[in-house]
Amino acid sequence: MASVNNTGCKASRLLKVFSLRIIKDGGAQEDPFELGERRWWLMIFEVASSLLFGSIAVYAHAQKDGGMSDAQKLQKIFANCGLNKKEDGRVVTNRLLRKRRHSWGTEYIYRIPLGNSLEDYEKKIGAIQDGLNNKRRQLEVNLKAFPHMKQMLTKKKIHQKQVELSYDGTLHVKVYNHSIPSSFNYSEISENLHGWTVPIGMDRENMTFHNFDKIYHMLVGGATGGGKSSFLDMMISHLMQQHPEDVRFTLIDLKGGIEFDRFRDCRQVVNYADEPEDALTVLQNVVEEMKKTLGRLKEMKARDVIAANIKERHFIVIDEIGELASHKEVSKELRAIKEECEYLLSNIARLGRSQGIRVVTATQHPTVDVVPVQLKRNSDARLCFRVDTTSASMVILDAPGADQLPEITGRAIYKRGSVRTVLQTPWMTEKEMDEVILQNYIEKTEEAAADEPPSRNDFALFEETSLSH
Numbered sequence: 001m002a003s004v005n006n007t008g009c010k011a012s013r014l015l016k017v018f019s020l021r022i023i024k025d026g027g028a029q030e031d032p033f034e035l036g037e038r039r040w041w042l043m044i045f046e047v048a049s050s051l052l053f054g055s056i057a058v059y060a061h062a063q064k065d066g067g068m069s070d071a072q073k074l075q076k077i078f079a080n081c082g083l084n085k086k087e088d089g090r091v092v093t094n095r096l097l098r099k100r101r102h103s104w105g106t107e108y109i110y111r112i113p114l115g116n117s118l119e120d121y122e123k124k125i126g127a128i129q130d131g132l133n134n135k136r137r138q139l140e141v142n143l144k145a146f147p148h149m150k151q152m153l154t155k156k157k158i159h160q161k162q163v164e165l166s167y168d169g170t171l172h173v174k175v176y177n178h179s180i181p182s183s184f185n186y187s188e189i190s191e192n193l194h195g196w197t198v199p200i201g202m203d204r205e206n207m208t209f210h211n212f213d214k215i216y217h218m219l220v221g222g223a224t225g226g227g228k229s230s231f232l233d234m235m236i237s238h239l240m241q242q243h244p245e246d247v248r249f250t251l252i253d254l255k256g257g258i259e260f261d262r263f264r265d266c267r268q269v270v271n272y273a274d275e276p277e278d279a280l281t282v283l284q285n286v287v288e289e290m291k292k293t294l295g296r297l298k299e300m301k302a303r304d305v306i307a308a309n310i311k312e313r314h315f316i317v318i319d320e321i322g323e324l325a326s327h328k329e330v331s332k333e334l335r336a337i338k339e340e341c342e343y344l345l346s347n348i349a350r351l352g353r354s355q356g357i358r359v360v361t362a363t364q365h366p367t368v369d370v371v372p373v374q375l376k377r378n379s380d381a382r383l384c385f386r387v388d389t390t391s392a393s394m395v396i397l398d399a400p401g402a403d404q405l406p407e408i409t410g411r412a413i414y415k416r417g418s419v420r421t422v423l424q425t426p427w428m429t430e431k432e433m434d435e436v437i438l439q440n441y442i443e444k445t446e447e448a449a450a451d452e453p454p455s456r457n458d459f460a461l462f463e464e465t466s467l468s469h
């Protein structure tokens with residue numbers, strides 16, 4: 001590559017000297033016709049020199065990428081990852097059918113060998129992405145004389161290419177030029193939101209929103225520290241801010257009451273629980289409320305709250321549904337409570353839609369036996385942060401992919417129907433959240449506080465006190 005560099009510099013110097021000579025000679029000539037002709041020559045040399053150096057730069061860039069186009073790299077990666085198949089002694093490769101350029105990058109469409117599935121490719125998405133970003137050699141050509149070219153190539157170096165896969169009879173490999181932001185603040189959302197819409201996150205170009213009047217229930221999963229609770233906090237604050245008079249919450253915080261405690265005294269929170277026993281009581285309250293709403297709807301001869309123009313919506317938000325899983329409970333009494341909770345929750349999700357009930361459940365242990373089947377079936381929207389295993393991703397998204405997400409807090413896959421979007425969830429600061437809480441905070445009377453079921457924190461305090469005596 002050093003020789004390319006030297007040759008480039010020498011050629012540049014020669015051309016400069018030659019150009020200067022033409023100007024000098026041209027200046028000495030009196031004949032205006034000849035002067036014009038020489039200027040033409042000068043222009044041709046300028047264009048030729050730009051083309052020459054442009055080609056050197058492009059060549060050097062191609063060498064830097066190992067001299068391969070992305071299409072060639074993809075073929076190599078498929079072969080090296082065992083994604084080609086052997087059939088009757090011959091190798092069946094992934095056949096590139098079409099290549100489409102878009103504003104966001106390039107899409108490659110393949111016919112895949114029989115026996116391969118989308119999942120086979122999704123399992124290798126890390127290798128595909130790293131392979132496309134693999135740089136074999138360093139760019140050594142001197143680009144000082146070509147600031148635009150330098151800027152273009154430097155930009156390419158900073159932006160890591162990202163890949164998304166989908167299958168519709170052919171395999172679509174989308175190679176994006178831009179990356180998803182690694183942090184994104186809630187205050188940066190510029191759209192005016194209407195109805196029961198909640199921001200989910202920012203992808204490469206667009207913001208994704210979820211409308212709870214279109215898809216009613218949501219399942220959230222992800223390994224510890226991924227950003228689930230922060231997302232739920234943002235969602236609750238956002239709904240409080242957008243619908244202070246119409247939103248109501250049943251908050252079930254089985255992570256010891258540390259997450260939702262901040263919202264406990266907000267006027268929109270009608271039920272609060274941080275123990276399975278209390279969870280049962282509050283779910284029974286919700287069922288009672290549903291009966292009343294059903295009566296109202298019957299009177300109004302309306303199909304659902306939307307048709308009846310009833311403005312209120314009641315969100316049941318549960319952080320760590322795994323704590324309500326009855327199968328692993330050893331205490332007989334608690335198991336019965338948890339079984340009842342699972343049963344009520346499944347029915348609420350199944351029947352509550354028309355009565356304005358929306359259920360959002362989160363878990364850091366996405367296994368088949370943690371999320372009640374009915375609840376999962378009725379939660380058509382899924383949000384999955386990074387998980388440790390493919391099977392965990394399957395539980396939340398019914399597809400792998402969340403196990404391949406980069407280790408960036410707030411990075412998640414949102415799935416609605418069959419569409420999956422990788423995005424960065426909005427980060428709401430403590431200050432922003434506190435402002436919402438302060439506006440909706442109500443001082444509870446002593447009687448109201450006494451009526452509330454004791455929380456785990458109260459027990460801890462009690463145990464601590466009794467032990468210390």
Ligand SMILES: Nc1ncnc2c1ncn2[C@@H]1O[C@H](COP(=O)(O)OP(=O)(O)OP(=O)(O)O)[C@@H](O)[C@H]1O
Binds near residue numbers: 184225227228427
């Ligand atoms: N969208 C985000 N953008 C940037 N940082 C985030 C985001 N979400 C969460 N974080 C950071 O990650 C930390 C952990 O997030 P969070 O508590 O929400 O994770 P979690 O998935 O609920 O974990 P666990 O299940 O262990 O409670 C937060 O304290 C915050 O610092």
